[in-house]
Amino acid sequence: xxxxxxxxxxxxxxxxxxxxxxxxxxxRFRSEAVFVRRRRRPTILDxxxxxxxxxxxxxxxxxxxSAVSWIVALxxxxxxxxxxEATGVPAAVADWAQTDATPSPGELLVSLGGTQ
Amino acid sequence: MAxxxxxxxxxxxxxxxxxxxxxxxxLVRRHFRAAFSLAFARTGNRFDAEDVCQxxxxxxxxxxxxxxxxxxFAAWLLRIVRNRAHNLRAYExxxxxxxLLHDTAAAPGVPGTEAERAELRERLESALQQLSEAQRxxxxxxxxxxxxxxxxxxxxxxxxxxxxxxLFAARRRLRAIxxxxxxxxCANE
Numbered sequence: 001x002x003x004x005x006x007x008x009x010x011x012x013x014x015x016x017x018x019x020x021x022x023x024x025x026x027x028r029f030r031s032e033a034v035f036v037r038r039r040r041r042p043t044i045l046d047x048x049x050x051x052x053x054x055x056x057x058x059x060x061x062x063x064x065x066s067a068v069s070w071i072v073a074l075x076x077x078x079x080x081x082x083x084x085e086a087t088g089v090p091a092a093v094a095d096w097a098q099t100d101a102t103p104s105p106g107e108l109l110v111s112l113g114g115t116q
Numbered sequence: 117m118a119x120x121x122x123x124x125x126x127x128x129x130x131x132x133x134x135x136x137x138x139x140x141x142x143l144v145r146r147h148f149r150a151a152f153s154l155a156f157a158r159t160g161n162r163f164d165a166e167d168v169c170q171x172x173x174x175x176x177x178x179x180x181x182x183x184x185x186x187x188x189f190a191a192w193l194l195r196i197v198r199n200r201a202h203n204l205r206a207y208e209x210x211x212x213x214x215x216l217l218h219d220t221a222a223a224p225g226v227p228g229t230e231a232e233r234a235e236l237r238e239r240l241e242s243a244l245q246q247l248s249e250a251q252r253x254x255x256x257x258x259x260x261x262x263x264x265x266x267x268x269x270x271x272x273x274x275x276x277x278x279x280x281x282x283l284f285a286a287r288r289r290l291r292a293i294x295x296x297x298x299x300x301x302c303a304n305e
Contacts, residue, residue: 039135
């Protein structure tokens with residue numbers, strides 16, 4: 001039985017030279033931006049930009065970890081006053097809350113900003 | 117005078133990674149026929165196959181850094197082609213099933229030899245569509261682009277023996293369908 005190779009050249013995409021060159025040109029055109037980007041030499045700014053995001057993320061993590069460990073290391077009462085200061089609660093009000101003491105009207109006026 | 121040897125795929129990939137578009141164009145010209153063979157085997161349509169090839173080469177250019185073995189660029193490229201063709205076929209089943217009648221645009225008003233070529237191409241495409249996908253892949257890669265069975269088998273994930281069987285069956289079926297229209301055999305008659 002004849003098992004010679006078949007001549008499939010009629011469907012060879014490179015046979016129609018003009019059409020093939022058009023396809024190659026289309027690929028070249030569509031991928032040109034990729035090669036321009038690859039050819040561009042990295043500048044100092046590119047290097048900084050490359051490191052900026054991870055460096056910023058690392059700094060944020062370190063700051064958060066430091067703050068947590070610093071607060072944890074403080075005594076309980078100090079922790080509460082630190083938290084109170086951080087959230088803007090006056091120290092006197094925080095003390096009343098901790099000791100269940102009842103402030104006088106005058107003390108309330110002074111601690112809540114009534115300076116008159 | 118000694119001929120300048122063509123750069124290897126590995127060298128072309130390395131240069132293309134550095135931004136040498138001419139090196140990438142060498143790869144395009146070198147492997148377009150194989151890419152087309154696989155794309156055509158998958159889509160069964162020449163125009164779709166050409167679109168798939170162009171998309172695949174553009175994708176290859178974009179993701180060239182992911183080609184772990186530059187010496188095996190062709191195998192890596194054909195994986196992209198296969199995925200693209202699969203996606204196209206999934207989304208355009210109806211279009212892919214249409215007959216290739218619109219492919220005869222060149223026939224009217226062209227010289228006889230050109231019209232004959234167009235008719236032959238149309239018959240060949242139609243005959244190829246009657247093969248299984250595996251048969252089409254093997255016969256196109258082997259007889260159109262000269263791939264050895266070993267590489268075809270590796271690409272398809274099958275054995276060399278199975279590749280030979282597919283080729284034998286494909287040729288027999290094509291000869292039965294095309295008869296005297298098979299190019300290269302007409303001249304011997």
